[in-house]
Amino acid sequence: MSINHNLLVEVAVSGMFYGTPLVFASVGEVITERSGVLNLGVEGMMLMGAAAGSWASIHISGSNPWVLFCATIIGAAAAALVALLHAFLVVTLRVNQIVAGLALTIFAGGAGLSSFLANSWNLAAKPAPHQFQELSVFGWKNAPIIGPLLFHHNVMVYFSWIVVGATSWYLFRTRAGLHLRSVGESPHTADAMGLNVARIRYVNTMVGGALAGVGGVYFSLLIVPTWVDGMTQGRGWIALALVIFGFWRPGLAMIGAYLFGAFASLGLTLQARNVHISPDLLDALPYLMTIVVLIIVSNSGARKRLGAPAALGQPFIRDER
């Protein structure tokens, strides 16, 4: 057995594989929440992305990479449209963000629009004809340890790294990111500076939705890969917990996503090695871990310094302070 079949390496690799959709969704939610909008509808947006991506992979013809590219874009666009609905409700109509987000999940979620559209389009009948495959970057997939960890993933994993890097740069190194954060921290100040609070919140809510949609495409064209109602199995909610875990920072959210992915896939990994642990306990582990991590994060002294955007969840009404 080569060193690449080491248990630690396998757990890390599957953690990355199963954590990647959470990276997209939680980084998207970081962007949205940084602008002061809480969108609890991540699960619904992911499922819309999954359904639209699955539709595209069946109905678009062309080479494999082209179809997958289009499917990802279409999945992202579908989820962004759903996010637009949320933005309209909470930014323009000032509906309570928690209630609107819950409504969004019920509307688009596993028993809602995503299921309705997928069943109307008959997506469940067949496996996706185009699916993402593992690459061997530079042909180094068998290199000891770093091969499986860095050079033997599907293209979405690499894309998620770009997204994390670009988001960090956008949030903390660009003027647009500064504007975005100021809208999330103090919309009245931002408004006085001449920023268009509503527009910034609209745009970033939709960007967050688009990334959640990419996370959904990962399910319907990679993990499952066909349509199943409610196929994301609550991962959208985990993404919301990861935002808190990651102190509203993309890099930390990614680490959290990989940890969750590792816990969620531990059962499969151990089963392949004939280690028998109660499958129910393993199923429960990621949810238990999320609670434990939330306890640690919520209680630590770091929370004050690194906490949530100050105006998170609050509507902006110019004439009222």
Add this chain to the structure above:
Amino acid sequence: MRSIAFERRTNTPKWLRIAVPMFGIAIALVLGAMLLAWTGHATTGTYRQILHRGFTDPGTFATTLVAATPLLFTGLTAAIAYRMGVFNIGGEGQLFIGAMFASFVGLGLGSAPTVVVVASMILAGAVGGSLWASIAAVLRDRFRCNEIITTLMLNYLAGILIQYLIFSSHSYWRELTGTGALFPQGRMLSERAQWPNPHIGGTPVPFGFIVGISFAVLIFVLLRSTRFGYRVRVIADAPAAAKYAGINARRTTFAVLALSGAMAGIGGASDVGDFRHTLDPKGLQQAGYGYTGIVVAALGRLNPIAVVFVAILMGGLNTAGLALQGPDFPAGLVGTLQGLLLFCTLGGEGLARYRIVIRRRAGSASRSAAPRSSSPRSAASPTEAPGLATGEVGG
């Protein structure tokens, strides 16, 4: 140059309070029809079928009441908690644990008189549900954990727990003889432990539904005219005032979450006693009562009495959805319609709080320059939800 601005209404006229939800429902139905047409389904035909199979066909109303019963309880679960700004979305898990506790008692007391069994099952369900909700309450109180996330994680854990009891253990709940030796399933309650179905006006009404209505009335009174209800309202609407008045917000939050969980737990007890007569993890998880309860509470504007009627409406929609499911009526249509209803009424409610004013930009004497009262948030009436459509999200 003209611009459109929103101006907060100082008082909402009465006609608007009726007209806005009606208008919202109409818009939702139109949007739903557009969606149906776009996906190549019959529009008015589908609506007519829903109306028939959910409400007007002879005999279906009894089924609708059965479907409405758990939604009534989970609707109350959400309504109580949200009224105080505590976002318990754990109705689902609290209902599972309530069903687990109630079936334990129901199986154990199988030969006792029906009155004793039913009362014990209700009590057991309430205890189970509020215990499960208390976990989230402790986490919120001691560790400042966001209850939205914790109650949600607890839903999954409760689902895994009841699944373990029936599918991967030889627990007290599991049937091990007969067909149970072949397929994992729960033990059935004895006939005496099954809840009665009194006939009212020729329609069999699940006993749980009557219990639910009683609780709705009780909670309405509790929130409206007791000291406890007053505290809940002050904490929700003016946390700072509550602090100065010396109201113990921690204790009240605990009580509200426990009561909220107890409602879901009784919903679980009713599911076992009225409907399935066994602990059925798969059936419970597929039904999604807890999440639909959130829709029920929001559409009922967190008013316990309104929750009863909305639960019947949603129960009818679900019944129709199950009866009609097929190529002409794909799964997910009911959820989509529920979501549209929710969006449109929420949006309408948000809109009704503001007056749309078109004003000229260049500060000339326009209408909006007229003196406006500084619009303090009008004292909220006891059972209506000021925080639902607008306002800040409690930390």
